[in-house]
Amino acid sequence: xxxxxxxxxxxxxxxxxxxxxxxxxxxxxxxxxxxxxxxxxxxxxxxxxxxxxxxxxxxxxxxxxxxxxxxxxxxxxxxxxxxxxxxxxxxxxxxxxxxxxxxxxxxxxxxxxxxxxxxxxxxxxxxxxxxxxxxxxxxxxxxxxxxxxxxxxxxxxxxxxxxxxxxxxxxxxxxxxxxxxxxxxxxxxxxxxxxxxxxxxxxxxxxxxxxxxxxxxxxxxxxxxxxxxxxxxxxxxxxxxxxxxxxxxxxxxxxxxxxxxxxxxxxxxxxxxxxxxxxxxxxxxxxxxxxxxxxxxxxxxxxxxxxxxxxxxxxxxxxxxxxxxxxxxxxxxxxxxxxxxxxxxxxxxxxxxxxxxxxxxxxxxxxxxxxxxxxxxxxxxxxxxxxxxxxxxxxxxxxxxxxxxxxxxxxxxxxxxxxxxxxxxxxxxxxxxxxxxxxxxxxxxxxxxxxxxxxxxxxxxxxxxxxxxxxxxxxxxxxxxxxxxxxxxxxxxxxxxxxxxxxxxxxxxxxxxxxxxxxxxxxxxxxxxxxxxxxxxxxxxxxxxxxxxxxxxxxxxxxxxxxxxxxxxxxxxxxxxxxxxxxxxxxxxxxxxxxxxxxxxxxxxxxxxxxxxxxxxxxxxxxxxxxxxxxxxxxxxxxxxxxxxxxxxxxxxxxxxxxxxxxxxxxxxxxxxxxxxxxxxxxxxxxxxxxxxxxxxxxxxxxxxxxxxxxxxxxxxxxxxxxxxxxxxxxxxxxxxxxxxxxxxxxxxxxxxxxxxxxxxxxxxxxxxxxxxxxxxxxxxxxxxxxxxxxxxxxxxxxxxxxxxxxxxxxxxxxxxxxxxxxxxxxxxxxxxxxxxxxxxxxxxxxxxxxxxxxxxxxxxxxxxxxxxxxxxxxxxxxxxxxxxxxx
Amino acid sequence: xxxxxxxxxxxxxxxxxxxxxxxxxxxxxxxxxxxxxxxxxxxxxxxxxxxxxxxxxxxxxxxxxxxxxxxxxxxxxxxxxxxxxxxxxxxxxxxxxxxxxxxxxx
Numbered sequence: 001x002x003x004x005x006x007x008x009x010x011x012x013x014x015x016x017x018x019x020x021x022x023x024x025x026x027x028x029x030x031x032x033x034x035x036x037x038x039x040x041x042x043x044x045x046x047x048x049x050x051x052x053x054x055x056x057x058x059x060x061x062x063x064x065x066x067x068x069x070x071x072x073x074x075x076x077x078x079x080x081x082x083x084x085x086x087x088x089x090x091x092x093x094x095x096x097x098x099x100x101x102x103x104x105x106x107x108x109x110x111x112x113x114x115x116x117x118x119x120x121x122x123x124x125x126x127x128x129x130x131x132x133x134x135x136x137x138x139x140x141x142x143x144x145x146x147x148x149x150x151x152x153x154x155x156x157x158x159x160x161x162x163x164x165x166x167x168x169x170x171x172x173x174x175x176x177x178x179x180x181x182x183x184x185x186x187x188x189x190x191x192x193x194x195x196x197x198x199x200x201x202x203x204x205x206x207x208x209x210x211x212x213x214x215x216x217x218x219x220x221x222x223x224x225x226x227x228x229x230x231x232x233x234x235x236x237x238x239x240x241x242x243x244x245x246x247x248x249x250x251x252x253x254x255x256x257x258x259x260x261x262x263x264x265x266x267x268x269x270x271x272x273x274x275x276x277x278x279x280x281x282x283x284x285x286x287x288x289x290x291x292x293x294x295x296x297x298x299x300x301x302x303x304x305x306x307x308x309x310x311x312x313x314x315x316x317x318x319x320x321x322x323x324x325x326x327x328x329x330x331x332x333x334x335x336x337x338x339x340x341x342x343x344x345x346x347x348x349x350x351x352x353x354x355x356x357x358x359x360x361x362x363x364x365x366x367x368x369x370x371x372x373x374x375x376x377x378x379x380x381x382x383x384x385x386x387x388x389x390x391x392x393x394x395x396x397x398x399x400x401x402x403x404x405x406x407x408x409x410x411x412x413x414x415x416x417x418x419x420x421x422x423x424x425x426x427x428x429x430x431x432x433x434x435x436x437x438x439x440x441x442x443x444x445x446x447x448x449x450x451x452x453x454x455x456x457x458x459x460x461x462x463x464x465x466x467x468x469x470x471x472x473x474x475x476x477x478x479x480x481x482x483x484x485x486x487x488x489x490x491x492x493x494x495x496x497x498x499x500x501x502x503x504x505x506x507x508x509x510x511x512x513x514x515x516x517x518x519x520x521x522x523x524x525x526x527x528x529x530x531x532x533x534x535x536x537x538x539x540x541x542x543x544x545x546x547x548x549x550x551x552x553x554x555x556x557x558x559x560x561x562x563x564x565x566x567x568x569x570x571x572x573x574x575x576x577x578x579x580x581x582x583x584x585x586x587x588x589x590x591x592x593x594x595x596x597x598x599x600x601x602x603x604x605x606x607x608x609x610x611x612x613x614x615x616x617x618x619x620x621x622x623x624x625x626x627x628x629x630x631x632x633x634x635x636x637x638x639x640x641x642x643x644x645x646x647x648x649x650x651x652x653x654x655x656x657x658x659x660x661x662x663x664x665x666x667x668x669x670x671x672x673x674x675x676x677x678x679x680x681x682x683x684x685x686x687x688x689x690x691x692x693x694x695x696x697x698x699x700x701x702x703x704x705x706x707x708x709x710x711x712x713x714x715x716x717x718x719x720x721x722x723x724x725x726x727x728x729x730x731x732x733x734x735x736x737x738x739x740x741x742x743x744x745x746x747x748x749x750x751x752x753x754x755x756x757x758x759x760x761x762x763x764x765x766x767x768x769x770x771x772x773x774x775x776x777x778x779x780x781x782x783x784x785x786x787x788x789x790x791x792x793x794x795x796x797x798x799x800x801x802x803x804x805x806x807x808x809x810x811x812x813x814x815x816x817x818x819x820x821x822x823x824x825x826x827x828x829x830x831x832x833x834x835x836x837x838x839x840x841x842x843x844x845x846x847x848x849x850x851x852x853x854x855x856x857x858x859x860x861x862x863x864x865x866x867x868x869x870x871x872x873x874x875x876x877x878x879x880x881x882x883x884x885x886x887x888x
Numbered sequence: 889x890x891x892x893x894x895x896x897x898x899x900x901x902x903x904x905x906x907x908x909x910x911x912x913x914x915x916x917x918x919x920x921x922x923x924x925x926x927x928x929x930x931x932x933x934x935x936x937x938x939x940x941x942x943x944x945x946x947x948x949x950x951x952x953x954x955x956x957x958x959x960x961x962x963x964x965x966x967x968x969x970x971x972x973x974x975x976x977x978x979x980x981x982x983x984x985x986x987x988x989x990x991x992x993x994x
Contacts (some may be wrong), residue, residue: 037958038956040956041912041957041958042955042960043955044949044954044956044957044958045911045912045913046953047954047955048913048952048954048957049910051952051954069922069923070916070922070923072914072923072924073922073923073924073925073926073927074923075924076923076924076927076928077923077924077927077931077991080927080928080931080932081931087907361971420961444974484974643951673903
């Protein structure tokens with residue numbers, strides 16, 4: 001029909017009337033198979049009537065409208081043909097596919113579970129990648145922003161000091177703006193209870209630079225910044241939680257650290273600075289002008305600095321320019337800049353940089369799980385297709401082309417994959433819920449992680465691709481079927497050696513992939529176990545810790561701070577549940593390092609600042625070592641005689657003693673820091689301060705009575721569950737100072753758990769993926785072995801009839817299966833050896849090539865594979881030779 | 889389309905076909921039914937085997953400088969169905985009043 005209508009193409013020029021256009025338009029929705037004929041029928045009628053009317057000289061606008069009216073009926077005609085779409089090939093394939101899947105519910109369920117696991121895990125991990133790395137940050141053009149850090153010998157990303165910041169601003173050529181902020185803590189009073197709020201002291205340039213407008217009011221000006229104006233910008237969260245979202249908050253006065261501040265603005269909910277790039281970002285709830293924080297030491301490196309690139313400046317150009325200006329600074333003033341280099345990092349690179357490696361490992365892991373699932377489903381489809389070979393042969397014989405059969409099978413596998421993908425989405429949704437619970441503190445930007453449009457697209461595309469990948473091999477295989485052979489054999493022993501080879505290679509792949517995953521999980525598990533064996537250096541049980549912030553200037557006088565400490569300790573120690581109480585500036589496993597430089601009396605001054613003696617600086621009260629259970633190795637701790645008027649004293653840690661006084665007694669020696677001399681009076685046992693997996697850093701302890709800090713922690717050794725004492729403790733603190741909130745209240749074991757939480761999370765996730773992979777592989781091996789054994793029922797029957805013993809049959813079947821598994825194990829060991837070194841930095845005191853882990857995992861996997869082969873082998877030995885032979 | 893039951897309009901279309909009005913537009917002309925009724929009815933009748941369609945000869949179409957038209961014929965089943973319908977709808981016994989149907993040229 002199409003050829004014939006082509007002949008009338010020349011007539012088409014005549015079809016210029018609206019009713020012809022209408023027919024052409026409507027024909028689009030006519031099923032393709034019928035379209036040409038349908039269109040021709042309508043056009044011929046219209047043509048015929050048109051020419052007849054012309055002949056009768058009756059073709060005027062009235063009769064044309066009549067023709068148009070008639071052609072309108074074509075729409076209804078086209079609609080009535082819609083059900084015939086079901087007879088189109090694709091729909092036929094689909095309907096047939098659905099029927100096939102429904103007919104084999106066991107097969108379908110097994111395939112769907114495997115696919116849902118594979119696609120679900122991939123979707124969940126992709127949604128993390130999407131939320132953390134792909135979603136842009138809530139700033140204007142975040143890709144034009146660069147964080148400016150400095151690199152010292154010990155650390156890569158050190159915040160700038162105010163002098164550094166001034167230098168960067170003064171010498172800047174590549175940034176349109178530079179801004180900075182440092183953490184600041186506030187006690188917000190005036191409500192029913194005092195509240196502690198984390199905030200930032202920011203430069204006025206920061207807000208315009210980030211390009212975020214306040215939701216209400218304004219941000220502060222340069223003049224306010226310079227003039228120490230007491231103004232504050234609130235976060236949306238604080239505004240909602242503490243001020244009930246009241247828009248009248250603007251221009252009101254609130255009390256922060258015993259000072260009046262005027263609220264000038266409220267930021268939108270998505271705004272955060274510093275950017276949420278770290279795993280455990282401190283969420284800032286207010287911003288004040290930086291110049292206000294004058295009590296901070298001017299040489300402290302605390303400014304998180306960010307710059308917006310000028311138009312047309314690339315990251316590389318900016319880095320080169322900053323490096324050049326650092327060189328100039330070093331030439332002008334070599335002493336202050338020794339061992340320092342500049343380290344600008346583009347903001348998009350910075351985001352989530354700490355979890356990038358872990359996420360890469362997980363992405364690889366879930367891809368492995370999916371590949372194993374694909375191999376499983378491909379195996380199932382192969383057996384399924386083998387059972388259907390007669391059907392395909394019959395269809396071929398009846399004239400179905402090879403392409404048609406491949407298409408039929410591909411339609412089925414894609415249908416399966418899409419259904420699996422749908423289930424996978426449900427699974428991913430569940431996994432994301434788990435991430436939100438277990439990932440808090442491990443994953444930055446957790447709130448951004450969701451199944452959004454991009455994730456859904458990814459999941460759909462992945463499902464489609466999956467369907468094609470696992471469907472192609474069986475489909476191709478089925479299409480190659482030898483028609484004559486199959487029909488002759490009557491569909492019995494239909495699978496040839498080629499199909500068995502394909503099946504075996506799928507098993508090899510499954511075993512190898514799951515071995516790699518299991519080795520990865522095994523290495524993480526061993527690291528975790530090793531870390532839990534680490535002695536923290538103190539007794540973490542029954543320890544309560546919390547933080548307080550003594551407001552300035554109320555506690556400007558050191559004696560007032562000392563009086564506060566004494567009164568607090570007296571009251572707290574008198575509580576029935578408390579054994580000992582002490583102050584410490586930075587509690588182990590809490591935040592903050594407080595590294596300082598020291599000089600030892602009688603030693604030459606270090607030539608390079610990178611050679612300086614660096615050690616932690618912790619300010620404690622005398623009871624600290626007893627409260628923590630840290631042994632005092634030599635000398636004494638601080639006592640009442642070491643007051644502000646007495647000579648300055650210090651206690652050093654064991655590491656400090658062995659590293660800097662290797663062959664001498666440190667007691668009585670003198671140290672200098674911050675231009676003051678301290679006499680060493682004791683040596684305390686070493687303590688892990690940052691984490692169980694961190695290196696030991698030498699420490700120096702100073703006496704709170706000789707210069708206590710404003711912001712400090714307390715530790716309480718309790719007689720019972722530490723957290724049960726919190727209310728009593730809060731009451732006692734507020735009995736000393738009504739306006740002091742206590743915050744960051746944790747038991748020491750909670751603090752330690754937080755530092756190992758990311759390892760626990762990594763282990764949990766990779767462990768789950770590895771176990772899923774193991775189960776899938778076991779099911780895969782079992783399926784293939786059962787099928788292969790069923791295929792050989794006949795042969796086994798003959799063997800047994802000829803006198804083969806049961807053990808011989810076992811040997812035959814197990815040997816066949818385990819040979820394939822062994823090849824898989826070998827491949828997997830090589831793969832694990834090559835791939836796990838990539839995750840070396842995630843490990844702790846375990847080499848990526850740890851032979852013990854490899855051997856144990858290989859044996860476990862081999863054992864499970866043996867069980868999976870054993871079940872079909874047992875079934876084979878139970879074969880009744882008579883039945884098997886009758887089968888022939 | 890269930891056996892033994894034909895709507896009146898479908899019966900009218902069968903009658904028109906029996907009377908020699910075999911093209912879609914001609915059926916519309918003689919029955920006064922709209923195209924949105926006639927064509928869907930023809931599709932259903934064809935699917936049920938009451939009518940079958942044919943394309944007119946290429947030569948005729950060429951002569952007229954247009955694509956070939958499709959015409960419909962009653963099958964044996966269609967004739968039986970019409971007889972049944974005529975018994976039901978007495979009014980169909982009256983002759984259709986119109987000009988002579990256009991002679992079908994095959």
